[in-house]
Amino acid sequence: MIVNILMSLVAVVVLGAIAFAGGSVPGLQMVFGIWIPYAAAVIFLLGFIWRIFKWAKSPVPFRIPTTCGQQKSLSWIKHNSIDNPTTTKGVILRMFFEIVTFRSLFRNTKSRVIGDRVSYEWEIWLWLAALAFHYSFLTVVIRHMRLFLEPVPACIGIIETLDSFFQVGLPVVFASGLVLLGAALYLFARRVLIPQVKYISMIADYFPLFLIIGIAGTGLYMRYFLRVDIHAIKQLTMGLVTLKATVPPANVSPMLYAHLFLVSALLIYFPFSKLMHMGGVFLSPTRNLANNSRIKRHINPWNPDLEFVTYEKYENEFREKMIEAGLPVEKES
């Protein structure tokens, strides 16, 4: 178990160190600043599309929604139309709330043995940390668009203003960055401190967590402690998105390359890992199918097209053989 944590941690530290060292060498800045980010973006996009099409090809012949509420039944039994939807509208609502508010995590419970009985209680912290993590990550990604768009759209300025609402320090503190790091650290602590969760945690669970902690850590460090030259960095990022990339001046801290390389590693790792739940949540048949098996007949789409044979026809064909074998028949001849 501890090996999983150590190996993931070492992998992330080594990745960061390679890029930090590479970014300090003038000739390699091209590799870490331009080529690897481009390669990562291409692998991410193509890998993501490949994974979605791979999933889309898997057969889903039957309705297999998980039902989390009362099925549609008699008129006097109250139907739960979101947690047990029978219509497309219900499914859309269910998917919307699943994607936006993580309803299935909200139902998380914890079981304990109290005395001689098993007791279950509602456990809200995973849901809260997941919400904090995903929404702060989204905010951070949107805020980074200021480096990729020129002129910077007003909506990004509005998000920055809201994010820096408390006006702490200069450069002003963005709440989302701190929440992202805090939530990722909580999610890691949870894996280590809850024995059952620790038992089922693999490298594939720790590695992305450490990657994101590394990305958030290097980002915060650059913004608040190194105060890197954002003007020079924007020249690099704008060069990347206008396909005229140039290496930024040498006085930009190598920490930038560590940050950029960890982001590239995350993008490359993304399509081949559990992080694909970003696309997969839309395709989960336990959520996106209506539970209407009792209303509508669903026929397996790849059933072979066979001729329907009645018993009368069958007996006509085999009557003589059946009589010979002593089997009872309905008509003697």
Added chain:
Amino acid sequence: MNEKIKIIAGVAIFAVIFTCPLWINMGKAKEAPVPVLAEKAKAAKACILPKDEMRAKHMKILDGWRNSVVRDGQRIHMVKDADGKEKEYEMSLSNTCLGCHTNKAEFCDKCHSYASVNPYCWDCHVDPNAKKEASL
């Protein structure tokens, strides 16, 4: 098939969103703006710190100045210049900084708006030079 259309639409939306900086910036490639030094700043030759350090630290210095002036009433910033002589600067954004850098739009705002940095200095302070122009 119905599902095929939905999948292709979803993947297309994702691809467009992911690559949107490419489309939005297409044909709009511009050189990064360079801050322009005002005549007075050029004549003064030296700021309170060398250029590179000013670039990285000016926000910290201004934040420190604000706390020093507002909380402690301490308004004097001492600097040793190249000859080792001590020089006094008044801690004042509008008078000291903008006294030399008389062109806020060309000096401050150029990089700030390029990097979408919106310092809240101007919630309280005014640009004295802009005010002069406005009253004329």
